[in-house]
Amino acid sequence: MRIVCPFCGERELGEFTYLGDAKPVRPVAGASEDEVFDYVYLRDNVAGATSEYWYHGGGCRAWLKVARNTLTHEISSVEPALGAGAARVGA
């Protein structure tokens, strides 16, 4: 598995760190206990196409949103995630 970083090009997996599923959204302050529990602990754990956050620590240090298939490891798209790295290049 290699990831094509939108800033650095194709790089080997060892340069990247995995955070996890990009779907859970941090609840707003004052959200109910159920919402926080769901966000922190429960996962869809999809077998198939999923979207997830990776960090390119060994390169541009940008957060990336990677569309990947967990059954085949096939990567269909890599986009900058919203944040400092993406803002810097105007993505």
Added chain:
Amino acid sequence: MKYSIFSLARAALSGHKNWQRTWRDATPKDHYDVVIIGGGGHGLATAWFLASEYGIKNVAVLEKGWIGSGNAGRNTTIIRSNYGLPGNTGFYELSMKLWERMEQDLNYNAMVSQRGVVNLYHSDAQRDAYARRGNTMRINGIDAELLDLTAVKKMMPFLNFDNARFPVQGGLLQRRGGTARHDAVVWGYAHAASALGVDIIQNCEVTGFVRDANGKVTGVETSRGKIGAGKVGMAVAGSSSRVAAMAGLRLPIESHVLQAFVSEAIKPLLPNVMTFGAGHFYVSQSDKGGLVFGGDIDGYNSYAQRGNMPVMEDVCEGGMALMPMIGRVRLLRQWGGIMDMSMDGSPIIDKSPVDGLYLNAGWCYGGFKATPGSGFVFAHLLARDTPHEEAAKFRLDRFRRGAMIDEKGQGAQPNLH
């Protein structure tokens, strides 16, 4: 059939041509008291304990492929009970005690070998942590010995003791730990369970749950038709989220790939199971001579049963740091298995929120050693509807209650456990 020195002699005299099949390959009946999904070690052990300890013999074990084709056939065969936290300590020792009598209980040679497990330490702080763990084990009645450098040198003189960055200072030894033959564990439970009337049904994939008007699970839909069940137990670690999703459940679990490796056979070298404390590397030597080893999970969600190069490199570097002389030994095979990585690194054995459906999940990458204990306490839960006392902390609601059992202290980040 009963195995003994006499059955071996009889078979030898007839040229080993008359061995009988050791368990029945059953076809599904319409209804069972208990249906267990997953014909791995845990599922088969559960069925055997249900039949032998709890008198529930109308049981089926459903397996998508062939028995032992999942993680039971993909582990590094290590057994131990050197855990530090309440909840884990007692449970894994229960499992260790069951390993010690398994072959007699099952009348099956599972090649249980109590060759000892040594966790090496490489700093003063790590020695203190291991001393604490050893003390925790001892006050819970589990054997543990803290070895100094001299003792480790005597036991494993071939280690690299000149590593300036991560010097070997000593180790924590559990002599009763060791290895067992993974396939024989599966076949042994299948053999003994089948003899008590349990139906082992292969090539039978569960595709859905049958629910009554109140939502209670009353059976399963399978690739071999509908099978009714008084209770359904899931023992499908690696795929727990997928099976639970068929009942509308979301679990505190992510599926991750763990790789394992075996080298070409070499002469007897390793006397025990040994772990590197400054990286993630654990190794033993099989009776065939191959070094069986592994390290960390790859770290990303996966159902692919194969991993990638960075972890392979990291694991081999760990091995080289400890045993530079294996550098020219060739890697024979490498494979991957899918782990139920739970949010605190500990398993879940509990009733599910869906009536009639019971969970045995979240084994992270420690499921093999738990096989007999897991079967025993899961059978207890299925038979009595209350958790066994040694599994009382493995509840599904512990995440909501804040009662995590987090040995590694990593929090709700499954790929770090």
